[in-house]
Amino acid sequence: MIRLPHPMAAAAPSASSSHVVPAQQAAGPKRVPVLAFAFAAALAGLLTATPAWAQATQATQNAPAAPGTATAPSASPAASVQTARLDSVWLQPERSAAASVLARNESRLSAEVAGTVQRWTADVGATVRRGELLVQIDPTDHELALQRAQAGRDAAMARLQLGLTQLQRARDLVAQGFFSKEALTQRETEVALQQADLASAEAQLRSARRQLERTRVLAPFAGTVVQRMAQVGEAVAPGAPLYLLAESGATELQAHVPPAELQGLRRATAWQFQPQGSLELLELRLLRASPTVQTANRAHAVRLGWTPAVADAAAASAPPGSSGVLRWRDPQPHIPAALLVRRGSELGIFVRQGQQARFVALPRAQEGRAVPTDLPPATLVVVRGQAALNDGQTLN
Structure with a gap:
């Protein structure tokens, strides 16, 4: 701090001095330095002070934004992409599945009657014709059964013929009045029973003949012998396997075919x-x-x-x-997997609509697999540059 002398003290003459000095001459040399120092201090304050307009601007910039006021985002720049018609990039994938060739009929031929295998005629790998003999089972017992059935049929037929003769005789006697109607009815009943016996004997004869035929195992169709189980001299029972024959x-x-590919197979x-x-x-x-x-x-x-x-x-x-x-x-058009991009939790593609890119989600899309689509063939699909696109972004 600069201490300035009081003006009045400087102007008063000294009491002890005998020589009087004029007031202006005594005070003049001391007032000049005081004014210089004051001017320098004022000038320094002006140079270091911040103007009011600058302070107002800085306060405005540093002040927090008012609640509810949103700052407008900067618009995304226009993107350069390459597009193509969907029908020029879609594909029809080729599907495949393991397959095997099967015979339409592959039959396991079994014995139908009991007996002993006398002989077999075809071995594994042999080609046989339809109706060709494969196995012969000993027919002796079945031949005897056929003879018994034939004899029973002959006996039933003889009894029926006798009954018919007696019935005709009874009718003649009734007409002459020598035979009662009750006796005639009895003869008619006897003839009916004899006819039933003959029918039963004939059925037994057919059954015996059928059993004899079953001793010969024949090929049901033209085919190839896949397996032979029949052995000569082996006793077989009904149902015992003898041959495996493939048509x-x-x-x-x-x-x-997996369920996901069945519709494509049908189409x-x-x-x-x-x-x-x-x-x-x-x-x-x-x-x-x-x-x-x-x-x-x-x-x-x-x-x-x-x-x-x-x-x-x-x-x-x-x-x-x-x-x-x-x-x-598969004739169904599929979008290649290389065109798929993920936005959020969805997979899809970008298409061009006017000057904007639009994201089209594909619900059935899977990572790394072509996805079937029903979009129009003329749809413009982004085929290059889609990885960096956003929905609604402007396109060059």
């Missing part, structure tokens, strides 16, 4: 079978598809047959028991 020339293809217009270890493709036709899901493999059983054009070739290259791959193409 030839009437094979079918069986495959098991397909062409099916092909590729035998294992071969490049040949054999044309097929769909016969039937089971609507029931099998418990063992959680799939539908499907049966297909050969087209007439490849029936002969299939008999040679795909015999019963062979395996391979069933192939077909």
